[in-house]
Amino acid sequence: xxxxxxLESISKTYRIAERKETMSAALQALFKRKYTYVEALKExxxxxxxxxxxxxxxxxGAGKSTTIKIMSGILxxxxxxxxxxxxxxxxxxxxxxxxxxxxxxxxSQLWWDVPVLDSFELLRHIYKIPSQEYRHTLTMLSEKxxxxxxxxxxxxxxxxxxxxRCEIAASxxxxxxxxxxxxxxxxxxxxxxxxxxxxxxxxxxxxxxTVLLTTHDMSDIEALTxxxxxxxxxQKLYDGSLTQLRHQYDSLSQVTVxxxxxxxxxxxxxxxxxxxxxxxxxxxxxxxxxxxxxxxxDPAAATLTELVTDLSVHVDVANIAVHTTPxxxxxxxxxxxxxx
Ligand SMILES: Nc1ncnc2c1ncn2[C@@H]1O[C@H](COP(=O)(O)OP(=O)(O)OP(=O)(O)O)[C@@H](O)[C@H]1O
Numbered sequence: 511x512x513x514x515x516x517l518e519s520i521s522k523t524y525r526i527a528e529r530k531e532t533m534s535a536a537l538q539a540l541f542k543r544k545y546t547y548v549e550a551l552k553e554x555x556x557x558x559x560x561x562x563x564x565x566x567x568x569x570x571g572a573g574k575s576t577t578i579k580i581m582s583g584i585l586x587x588x589x590x591x592x593x594x595x596x597x598x599x600x601x602x603x604x605x606x607x608x609x610x611x612x613x614x615x616x617x618s619q620l621w622w623d624v625p626v627l628d629s630f631e632l633l634r635h636i637y638k639i640p641s642q643e644y645r646h647t648l649t650m651l652s653e654k655x656x657x658x659x660x661x662x663x664x665x666x667x668x669x670x671x672x673x674x675r676c677e678i679a680a681s682x683x684x685x686x687x688x689x690x691x692x693x694x695x696x697x698x699x700x701x702x703x704x705x706x707x708x709x710x711x712x713x714x715x716x717x718x719x720t721v722l723l724t725t726h727d728m729s730d731i732e733a734l735t736x737x738x739x740x741x742x743x744x745q746k747l748y749d750g751s752l753t754q755l756r757h758q759y760d761s762l763s764q765v766t767v768x769x770x771x772x773x774x775x776x777x778x779x780x781x782x783x784x785x786x787x788x789x790x791x792x793x794x795x796x797x798x799x800x801x802x803x804x805x806x807x808d809p810a811a812a813t814l815t816e817l818v819t820d821l822s823v824h825v826d827v828a829n830i831a832v833h834t835t836p837x838x839x840x841x842x843x844x845x846x847x848x849x850x
Pocket of ligand 1: 524525526548549550568569570571572573574575576577
């Protein structure tokens with residue numbers, strides 16, 4: 511896979527002028543300003559490859575939006591190298607923006623008082639999209655994002671979910687190679703979230719567009735990304751797959767085994783048998799009742815099939831449920847480990 515985004519040791523510090531309480535102190539400050547400094551990014555390095563969907567996560571104030579602003583050329587870092595598609599975003603801006611699409615969930619790129627279609631037309635002119643290509647793309651996006659009934663309405667009349675679908679369409683009109691999505695599902699109801707998610711997945715699969723997605727919603731991450739990059743207090747803390755994360759923080763598999771109601775074993779027999787699991791070298795029986803038992807084992811040392819084979823000699827099994835730790839919990843463990 512080809513590397514299309516490369517950040518090397520990117521740092522960014524914001525300078526904030528101190529505000530004074532009293533009028534005289536404020537007047538004095540006009541001549542002798544005092545500043546505080548916020549280190550938003552500290553030597554962050556990131557590589558992304560063509561066609562990937564990467565989840566960029568971290569708690570509030572971690573530095574996610576600052577990174578996206580640097581990658582999209584809106585902000586200039588204090589230090590480091592940023593190469594996207596072989597360009598430096600803030601230097602080759604006019605050429606560069608032809609290749610990227612950006613959506614900020616908290617801000618609109620559409621004109622508030624005019625119909626959505628007028629904003630799209632304006633973007634067509636800005637990006638110099640040939641009319642036939644524009645019509646074709648608009649039809650495709652309108653169908654996939656169900657925009658037909660929205661296009662003639664002013665943006666201010668749209669619901670958040672409707673507006674977000676239009677924002678995403680606007681960011682794709684010029685067929686960008688990379689899509690930066692900064693919290694695209696923020697504030698959306700369950701149905702709108704699903705619509706946005708399934709569209710992102712579909713467009714990535716069909717066009718190969720590379721996607722960097724920031725979100726606080728871990729179900730977005732689970733549904734869309736196989737790789738996550740975590741940032742905390744301006745530093746990159748984790749870069750890897752969800753599977754790796756699961757191995758790291760969820761090393762033991764847990765299964766609940768339900769006994770058949772018409773089981774031929776007596777409760778006593780079952781109890782005696784389950785108590786032998788205390789000495790079992792591969793499986794631990796965590797708890798049991800008359801109707802079910804919970805087991806834990808290390809998937810590197812044993813398999814579910816072995817457990818079922820062992821069990822079925824002595825008890826009638828009706829059902830087995832494998833417990834997987836929700837991604838939300840895994841990420842919380844990661845945040846805790848790094849104290850962010
Ligand atoms: N324009 C600015 N001026 C001063 N400080 C800023 C500015 N923008 C961001 N910051 C500070 O930089 C740090 C990183 O902010 P950033 O918006 O990149 O974080 P984030 O991870 O996107 O957070 P969130 O999840 O809350 O959107 C924060 O401490 C924030 O207060």
